Amino acid sequence: MPEARTLSVAQAADRLGMSTVSVYSMIANGRLPRVPMASKARVHVADVDRVAEERRTEARRRVLNEEGYAGQIRDVLHPPVPETITLADGRVQARDLRETVRIAxxxxxxxxxxxxxHGYQDAVAIFGKNVLTAxxxxxxxxxxxxxxxxxxxHELPEPQDSPALRVLLGEPCPRDLVRWAADDAERRLAMVKLKEGEHAARREAERQRLRAEFSVASLAARTAASRLASTRARLAVVDPASVALAASSAGGPTGPGSLRCGCTADRYCLAHAELFGTRTRT
Structure with missing residues (x-):
């Protein structure tokens, strides 16, 4: 079994977009388990990713409009161009000089x-440090x-196309669109193969179940046939008439108006003749 990957506190902090102090705090309160027996504080990558997903879920509960929030973060990273007006002589100047100076x-x-x-932890939790950096x-x-x-x-999950990320990162380039289409086709093919494998596994399981059931039934039938033959042989010694009657009954009717045992309208079968002492029915 491969050894689980671990991170230092600094690496975990970078992966989560948090300070090392915050990571140490999570280790202290048990939210982020420390790797046992390590000389320095280390944590498992799986635990770091779990905490990242928990923080993302918590942040999304607070941020009701993710696209609007992405636009707000974009404006912090890239302040909008001040509004301008065109004068009668064709010159362009700022509509509000003070606002222009403030934005500059x-x-x-x-x-x-x-x-x-440092100031928008919900953005870090939702979008990730690598997306904000980009x-x-x-x-x-x-x-x-x-x-x-x-x-x-940095071996992080790649950003997935969404309206909020398009607000933050802009429109993807043609290369990204081609790559996403290829990835989507590959995922669809993998899903088809997975379903085909599941169906084949179910069919094979049903085949094995029926084979086992048939084997048990065949064994039971052979055992019953063997017991029947043995019992018939013993019964033939002590009560041959019963054996003859059973054989006649198993043979079915022998002609029009006959009974299953072989008796007709005017004559008994051999078994009944032996039982009644006569072949003639009156």
Whole structure:
């Protein structure tokens, strides 16, 4: 059995988008179990991913409109362009100079990312640190490709296409769309193969069950036939008439108007003739 992967506290904090102090706190209160016998505090990757999913679920309960929240985070990372107006002479100027100055002074890039990572924990929990990093730093490159590459490097779940992530990361590039289509086709094929395997397994299980049932029934039939032959032989010694009567009954009627035992309208069968002492029926 392969050994479960573990992370240091710093690696776990980076994976969760949290501070090391917060990770130590979760270890102390038992939410994130510490790996036993380790000289330094380490945690299992599976436990870190479980905590990440719990935090994502909790955050989504608080954030009612995920697309709107994604737009809010996008505006923190990339402050919107100030509104402008066009003058009569064709010149363009800011509608509100004070607002323009305020927006110009807002942090961007890494500084804005720091604000989001430390001040918007619900965004970190819902979208993930790698997605927020891509949204802040991708620049002119495809933010989706940036986030997917970062997830692969750090062995994180790749971001899945959703309306909220399109608000945050923008539209995916054609390469992403082609890759997603191929991945979707591969998943569909794998699902078909899985269902076919399940059906084949069920058919084989039913075949094995019927084979076992047939084997038991055949054995019971052979045993019953053997017992019948043995009993008939013993009965023939002490009561041959009964054996003859049973044989006649098993043979069925011998002609029109005959009974199953072989008796006719005017004559008894051999078994009944021996029983009554005559072949003639009156």
């Amino acid at each position: 002074q807002l942090p961007r890039g890494r500084e804005a990312l720091k604000i989001v990572l 949204a802040a730093l991708a620049g002119d490159a495809c933010a989706w490709c940036y986030a997917i590459a970062d997830a692969r490097v």
